Amino acid sequence: MNLDYQVIHSSQRKTLTITVERDRSIVVKAPTGTDPDKIRQIVESKKQWLYEKIHHDQKYCLPLHPPGKELVNGESLLYLGRYYKLELVDDETEIKFINNRFEVPKTQLERRGEVFKDWYIQKAKEKILPRVKLYAKRLGVTFNEAKITNSKYRWGSCTPNDNVTFNWRLIKAPMFVIDYVVVHELAHLIEPNHTPRFWNIIKSQVASMEKAKQWLKDYGQILEQSL
Numbered sequence: 332m333n334l335d336y337q338v339i340h341s342s343q344r345k346t347l348t349i350t351v352e353r354d355r356s357i358v359v360k361a362p363t364g365t366d367p368d369k370i371r372q373i374v375e376s377k378k379q380w381l382y383e384k385i386h387h388d389q390k391y392c393l394p395l396h397p398p399g400k401e402l403v404n405g406e407s408l409l410y411l412g413r414y415y416k417l418e419l420v421d422d423e424t425e426i427k428f429i430n431n432r433f434e435v436p437k438t439q440l441e442r443r444g445e446v447f448k449d450w451y452i453q454k455a456k457e458k459i460l461p462r463v464k465l466y467a468k469r470l471g472v473t474f475n476e477a478k479i480t481n482s483k484y485r486w487g488s489c490t491p492n493d494n495v496t497f498n499w500r501l502i503k504a505p506m507f508v509i510d511y512v513v514v515h516e517l518a519h520l521i522e523p524n525h526t527p528r529f530w531n532i533i534k535s536q537v538a539s540m541e542k543a544k545q546w547l548k549d550y551g552q553i554l555e556q557s558l
Contacts, residue, residue, distance in 0.1 A: 336356075336359050338360075338361060341360065342362070344360060344362045347360065347361045347365060351384035409554070410428070411458075411505060412503075416433070418432055419440075420434045421437055451500070451502050458506075459497050459501060459513065472517055472521060474520065477496070481499060485498060486512045486551075487501075487512045489519035495513075496516075504547075507542065508547060510543075511533065511540055514532075514533050
């Protein structure tokens, strides 16, 4: 089996890591100057592990032409697991979510996806980051910093420096899914690996863990949808 992989070099990195992203792509993060032959040897040595990860049932393949949305009256967009209608208005300067609908200024039409990306990111900060503090307290863990990021193929991550990050697209998912991802990353501060203990930690906080995992498997691609 030939393995295609992307290498990302960083001068801040001291060790080499290999991950299999949600779209089944392999990403190698390596210190700047790492010998390509060494990287290839390490990837080859983990062939079996990578094969198992690539074929894991929680991974998916993005469609070649993912469906898009249009900024037109009557279009619907996801927010916290539900679709809400969009209405174009003349007398506003920013997006508003009122009476279970999005009011979008016509002056923003040229920005297309960017206008909603900004809105989603702001809502992610308002809704997700407080959940991080809540569950960190419940788990009895401390983190260095919690951030909303534009990570393309990860819902969340926990770094060696005890930073936790979350994909802004998560704000489109139901709250029980958001809670699952939040607790998943915080649980890594207790148990770094996906051991039975790790999953028990999550389940102790999120009873709907399996339902959340299934939701991401079934609908994760929809969260990638953009205008």
